[in-house]
Amino acid sequence: MYMICFFLHSPYTVTKVSLKVMTPVILTVFVLALYLHAQQVESTARLDFLWKLQATEEKEEMEELQAYNRRLLHNILPKDVAAHFLARERRNDELYYQSCECVAVMFASISNFSEFYVELEANNEGVECLRLLNEIIADFDEIISEEKYRQLEKIKTIGSTYMAASGLNDSTYDKEGRSHITALADYAMRLREQMKYINEHSFNNFQMKIGLNIGPVVAGVIGARKPQYDIWGNTVNVASRMDSTGVPDRIQVQFHYFTTIHDMYMHFIVKYNGMKKLEHP
Incomplete structure (x- = not known):
């Protein structure tokens, strides 16, 4: 069941x-x-x-x-020129140049440095000579960076020759007072005093010749990979000749430069050096 x-x-x-x-x-x-x-x-x-x-x-x-x-x-490069090259809207092939109407130009050369420079085993084949030259140029750079010389611009060094200028842009060009012209003359005298100080402490007898001139120049930058700022014109050529035809331990200026600084600042003592024929380079 x-x-x-x-x-x-x-x-x-x-x-x-x-x-x-x-x-x-x-x-x-x-x-x-x-x-x-x-x-x-x-x-x-x-x-x-x-x-x-x-x-x-x-x-x-x-x-x-x-x-x-x-x-x-x-x-x-000078600050205003560097700002131009840092601008984003700038074309890579754009040439930078500027016409300047009244620029003071200086060439300062150690006229007997070639006699001092020798390549011997004792001075490391001339390296120690170049080391001293580097220290001298560094001293010049330190002086030009002082606030009182803010109107000045170092252009370049050519061997033992130091080149500087003033009044290259609107912020450094004093059209009315022409203070940029006297500032360069004052700087030239500072270099001469610095050279005396260097001689005393390095037991050398370096002689410095300095040439000054004023006038119009063209400033610009050449080169793409290694841009070089420089100035050109007859004003530059004459300043160079003022240096090369000058007297050791003296500052030689062109007549127009003399009248400009003499009218504004009487503390510059100027001595007539005669007429000279300046050949073009």
């Missing part, structure tokens, strides 16, 4: 058992999800911090490199 049997149970009992089992599981999963989420948020925050730190460091390095490049450019 067969019978159909059924298991009887209370629905309340099943629900109660299920909740007892599922609640800890759900809580565990929830806590684990919160933990994983917190880990992910922390990892993202760490990566974000590292990326920002790296970006900041790269930006600072780029700014330092740009500042270094600007300093290098300012060392070889």
Whole structure:
């Protein structure tokens, strides 16, 4: 005889058992999800911090490199010319030049340096001679960087000859008072005094000849890979001749320069040196 049997149970009992089992599981999963989420948020925050730190460091390095490049450019070019070349809208093939109506030009040369320079084993094949020359030029550079000579600009050195000028831009050209002209004359006398000081402390007898002239020049930059700032014109040529035909330990000026500084500043003592024929280079 067969019978159909059924298991009887209370629905309340099943629900109660299920909740007892599922609640800890759900809580565990929830806590684990919160933990994983917190880990992910922390990892993202760490990566974000590292990326920002790296970006900041790269930006600072780029700014330092740009500042270094600007300093290098300012060392070889006047500030206003350097600003022209740093301008973003400038074309690479654009020629920079400027006509200047009244510029004071100076050439100062150590006339007997070639006699001092010898290549011997005792002076490291002439290196020590060049070292002393470098120290002299560095002294001249330090003087020209003084605030009182802010109107002056070093142009270049040619061997043992130092070339400088004043009044090359609107900020240094004194059209009314012509102070840029007298500033260069004062600088020339400072160089002569500095040369005496160097001779006393290095036990040498360097002789310096200095030539000055004023007039119009053309200033510009030539060269692409190695830009060189320079000035051209008859004013420059005559200033060079004032130097080469001058007398050691004296400053020779052209007549127009003499009348300009004599009318403004009587403390410059000037001695007539006669008429000279200046041959063109």
